[in-house]
Amino acid sequence: MSTPLVEAVETIAAPDTPARPRRGWRSPSFVLGAAMLLAVLALALVSLVWSPYGLDHTDPAARLADPSARHWAGTDRLGRDQFTQLMLGARTAVGIGLASVAVAFIIGVPLGLLAATAGRFLENTVVGVIDIVIAFPTLLLAMLLVTVYGASTAVAISAIGIGVSAEVARLTRISASRVFTQDYVLAARTCGTGPLMILVRHVLANIWHTLLVQATLAFGVAVIAEASLSYLGLGTPPPAPSWGRMLQEAQSTVSVAPWNVLLPGLAVAVTVVGVNLLGDGLREVLDPQLRQERQAAHR
Amino acid sequence: MLSYLIRRVAWLVGSLFVAGSAVFFLLRVLPGDPAVTLLAVGSSPDQIDAIRHQLGTDRPVLAQYGHWLGDLVTGNLGDSLFTQMPVLDQIAGRLPVTVPLALSAFVLSIVVAVPIGVFAAVRRRGLLGVAVSTLAQVGIAVPIFWVGIVVVWLVAVQWRALPPGGFPRTGWQDPQAALQSLVLPVATLTIAQGAVLVRYVRSATLDVLSQEYVRTARSLGYSLPRALWRHGPRSGAATVVQILGILLASSLLGTVVIESVFALPGLGSLLLTSVKARDLPIVQGTVFLMTATVLVVGLAVDVVQRLVDPRLRGSA
Amino acid sequence: MTILETTGLTITLDGQALVRDVSFGLAARDRVGLIGESGSGKSLTALALLGLLPPGMRTSGRILIDGEDLLGAPDRQWRRVRGRTVSIVFQEPLTALDPLMPVGRQIAGPLRLHQGLNRSDAERRAIDWCGRVHLPDPARLARALPHELSGGQRQRVALAMALACRPRLLIADEPTTALDVTVQAQILTLLDELIEETGVGLLFISHDLPVVAGLARRLLVMRTGRLVESGPVDDVLRRPHSGYARQLVASAARVTRLARPSVRREDR
Numbered sequence: 001m002s003t004p005l006v007e008a009v010e011t012i013a014a015p016d017t018p019a020r021p022r023r024g025w026r027s028p029s030f031v032l033g034a035a036m037l038l039a040v041l042a043l044a045l046v047s048l049v050w051s052p053y054g055l056d057h058t059d060p061a062a063r064l065a066d067p068s069a070r071h072w073a074g075t076d077r078l079g080r081d082q083f084t085q086l087m088l089g090a091r092t093a094v095g096i097g098l099a100s101v102a103v104a105f106i107i108g109v110p111l112g113l114l115a116a117t118a119g120r121f122l123e124n125t126v127v128g129v130i131d132i133v134i135a136f137p138t139l140l141l142a143m144l145l146v147t148v149y150g151a152s153t154a155v156a157i158s159a160i161g162i163g164v165s166a167e168v169a170r171l172t173r174i175s176a177s178r179v180f181t182q183d184y185v186l187a188a189r190t191c192g193t194g195p196l197m198i199l200v201r202h203v204l205a206n207i208w209h210t211l212l213v214q215a216t217l218a219f220g221v222a223v224i225a226e227a228s229l230s231y232l233g234l235g236t237p238p239p240a241p242s243w244g245r246m247l248q249e250a251q252s253t254v255s256v257a258p259w260n261v262l263l264p265g266l267a268v269a270v271t272v273v274g275v276n277l278l279g280d281g282l283r284e285v286l287d288p289q290l291r292q293e294r295q296a297a298h299r
Numbered sequence: 300m301l302s303y304l305i306r307r308v309a310w311l312v313g314s315l316f317v318a319g320s321a322v323f324f325l326l327r328v329l330p331g332d333p334a335v336t337l338l339a340v341g342s343s344p345d346q347i348d349a350i351r352h353q354l355g356t357d358r359p360v361l362a363q364y365g366h367w368l369g370d371l372v373t374g375n376l377g378d379s380l381f382t383q384m385p386v387l388d389q390i391a392g393r394l395p396v397t398v399p400l401a402l403s404a405f406v407l408s409i410v411v412a413v414p415i416g417v418f419a420a421v422r423r424r425g426l427l428g429v430a431v432s433t434l435a436q437v438g439i440a441v442p443i444f445w446v447g448i449v450v451v452w453l454v455a456v457q458w459r460a461l462p463p464g465g466f467p468r469t470g471w472q473d474p475q476a477a478l479q480s481l482v483l484p485v486a487t488l489t490i491a492q493g494a495v496l497v498r499y500v501r502s503a504t505l506d507v508l509s510q511e512y513v514r515t516a517r518s519l520g521y522s523l524p525r526a527l528w529r530h531g532p533r534s535g536a537a538t539v540v541q542i543l544g545i546l547l548a549s550s551l552l553g554t555v556v557i558e559s560v561f562a563l564p565g566l567g568s569l570l571l572t573s574v575k576a577r578d579l580p581i582v583q584g585t586v587f588l589m590t591a592t593v594l595v596v597g598l599a600v601d602v603v604q605r606l607v608d609p610r611l612r613g614s615a
Numbered sequence: 616m617t618i619l620e621t622t623g624l625t626i627t628l629d630g631q632a633l634v635r636d637v638s639f640g641l642a643a644r645d646r647v648g649l650i651g652e653s654g655s656g657k658s659l660t661a662l663a664l665l666g667l668l669p670p671g672m673r674t675s676g677r678i679l680i681d682g683e684d685l686l687g688a689p690d691r692q693w694r695r696v697r698g699r700t701v702s703i704v705f706q707e708p709l710t711a712l713d714p715l716m717p718v719g720r721q722i723a724g725p726l727r728l729h730q731g732l733n734r735s736d737a738e739r740r741a742i743d744w745c746g747r748v749h750l751p752d753p754a755r756l757a758r759a760l761p762h763e764l765s766g767g768q769r770q771r772v773a774l775a776m777a778l779a780c781r782p783r784l785l786i787a788d789e790p791t792t793a794l795d796v797t798v799q800a801q802i803l804t805l806l807d808e809l810i811e812e813t814g815v816g817l818l819f820i821s822h823d824l825p826v827v828a829g830l831a832r833r834l835l836v837m838r839t840g841r842l843v844e845s846g847p848v849d850d851v852l853r854r855p856h857s858g859y860a861r862q863l864v865a866s867a868a869r870v871t872r873l874a875r876p877s878v879r880r881e882d883r
Binding site: 424510511512514515516517518519520521522523525529530533534608 | 665667670690691694695696697698699702703705707710711712713714715716724725728729773776777780
Binding site for chain 1: 310313314317318321322325326436437439440441442443444445448449451452456457548549552555556559560570571573574575577579582586589590593594597
């Protein structure tokens with residue numbers, strides 16, 4: 001779902017057991033995903049110290065120019081260097097993506113654990129709240145917040161973070177409840193292990209890899225959401241560049257300068273595909289159950 | 300089943316109440332005075348007071364809340380701050396664009412994506428199967444508005460076959476023009492939703508294929524496609540219904556972005572312009588209605604799931 | 616008359632041989648037991664005999680069914696044989712049956728497929744079959760879903776499904792392992808009865824020597840993918856050649872001494 005209403009994406013990347021067992025970190029999806037993501041991260045990091053031009057540098061002589069040696073990704077209708085914008089846009093995307101995922105996990109994980117450990121009533125309440133927040137899409141939340149506070153980076157992060165947190169909480173609750181019903185938890189309880197110890201030693205130890213995979217996928221969701229909000233004018237306000245706003249500005253000149261549309265779109269796609277591949281790869285590497293099945297298939 | 304239905308509807312009403320209250324309080328109680336943000340910097344205190352009065356924010360929050368709830372029960376969502384027209388009328392005026400757009404994209408994406416998803420699962424090792432899954436993966440990763448811009452560029456600008464955007468002023472009085480202006484938006488939304496659906500259907504099909512009863516069917520002489528046809532619809536139905544619920548909701552919400560790409564006067568663009576103009580009552584009403592739709596779809600999904608999966612019927 | 620004959624059957628996954636050079640034949644009315652510990656390759660062999668190995672596994676050797684070599688044959692050719700000449704019953708009846716389809720319709724399926732019966736005829740025959748496998752109140756149970764039946768009843772349904780089209784050979788892959796011991800005995804009795812009645816040949820796969828010995832006349836013993844011993848049941852039990860078969864017989868004898876199961880039928 002390439003809208004900011006992408007809550008569902010996490011569940012899509014259903015465990016596609018690989019056709020043939022792959023060995024750990026050499027899984028092609030992991031390698032490819034990591035490479036794509038590293039490229040984007042590199043762009044973002046390099047932009048901190050260097051970019052081909054300054055952010056507000058315009059080249060009035062070369063408006064809507066095609067990619068060339070002077071302007072690697074061409075220029076927009078104001079003559080701004082698009083490669084510079086892409087680099088700084090990567091910074092925005094990665095920054096907001098990471099921050100949103102952090103918000104989502106800070107809210108979602110404790111909420112999910114609370115629901116899993118608490119009594120029936122509290123659990124039902126939390127599950128109910130999660131359901132409502134899931135029904136309440138990120139985009140609408142962002143719109144509400146923007147109505148009150150105006151568009152800003154903080155609003156984008158809060159909206160995306162809260163939106164994604166519901167999915168995180170749901171997953172945490174389900175995985176944690178599953179662990180709680182296992183015999184070894186019962187065994188630990190019988191031995192007098194305290195609840196906190198059980199939570200750390202058994203529950204977190206058994207669900208962290210699920211959560212890590214979830215985090216990578218949530219990052220992809222956040223990047224698309226950020227682009228969509230910026231496209232609609234609800235995200236990070238100018239002058240901070242964003243892939244979404246680049247697309248919005250390039251839309252009217254697409255027939256003259258298709259590059260201006262193609263490249264930011266490609267940037268989003270590379271980031272999200274990379275992150276999804278990385279998530280799939282991580283799942284293969286980390287999930288002990290998948291690993292077991294793989295060994296079983298080998299017998 | 301009946302008692303379940305009653306419980307579920309009660310739950311829905313509760314959720315609507317909570318969601319509505321959340322919308323209300325999010326807009327009122329959080330720090331920040333809507334009246335101040337509404338006006339330009341340097342407005343006189345009198346102006347601010349006037350707006351406050353119009354918004355009702357000069358009264359205690361709980362009084363406002365009671366008032367809003369009472370209005371909500373009678374189906375009154377208030378008036379727009381700027382046009383002074385009832386919010387409900389404004390919303391109703393936008394539905395002839397949004398409803399056809401969302402529904403046809405929803406139906407089309409099912410028609411297109413379900414066969415493709417099944418194919419991608421059955422041929423998951425084949426070249427074409429891998430190509431389809433890869434394409435779907437990319438389709439999920441690109442933003443929907445990017446798809447829209449490219450579609451406009453290719454079809455409307457290069458090929459000049461269809462209008463690049465807008466909707467006839469006369470609306471559906473000119474059915475041909477109205478239909479033409481919806482073709483590209485529907486196509487864009489279909490592509491975006493279809494990509495998601497292909498992935499879902501593919502993994503649901505793979506799930507069925509890995510079931511032992513499919514192996515049983517094959518051991519009795521069924522071909523793989525016939526075994527899938529024999530067992531797939533039943534066992535996949537519950538999952539598919541759930542997916543369709545998500546899809547219907549996201550089709551509706553996708554219109555917000557799509558209408559912006561194609562400059563369509565629908566519910567989504569009403570919401571977007573109201574957000575930018577800070578027209579509180581409209582934002583509040585539209586968001587509430589959209590959320591309500593999502594919740595109602597969720598209810599329908601749960602009920603249908605129960606109907607198709609007899610194993611769920613007995614349980615609470 | 617030989618129905619099925621396999622020579623030099625070898626199954627490999629990623630270059631690793633899971634089953635190596637297995638050869639045996641099955642004739643009409645044969646009752647053969649295939650025994651071995653889990654992981655010895657006996658279930659893989661069973662799947663290979665029906666051309667149902669999971670993708671990625673490679674096979675070599677020959678599998679002749681009615682004189683036709685089907686190893687590596689296209690699925691279309693296999694389909695003419697499956698359910699009609701050779702059928703299989705799997706270990707876990709709960710997952711082997713579609714949880715959402717009434718069991719009567721599941722039994723009726725192969726009848727419609729192979730014998731071209733229309734729906735009502737096929738379902739009538741399915742109810743007949745429910746009676747023949749001694750399900751109580753067949754007409755009602757035929758409309759039940761698998762989860763509404765007991766484990767033993769589910770395995771009866773699976774047997775009815777496998778035998779519905781009158782195959783000449785039935786492969787039973789640990790059909791009683793997932794069941795309680797008392798139910799296990801009932802299913803073995805039923806299996807015995809059905810074999811006598813329909814004249815179907817049997818390849819009974821199990822890790823449980825007493826169970827196999829009670830039903831089979833000839834034994835095949837597998838270990839780590841190889842056939843280590845074969846011969847009439849009595850010979851294998853009294854004079855096991857291979858060390859592994861000796862161990863099997865010895866431990867089975869120990870268990871039998873401890874608790875004589877009533878499962879065995881000595882009167883044959």
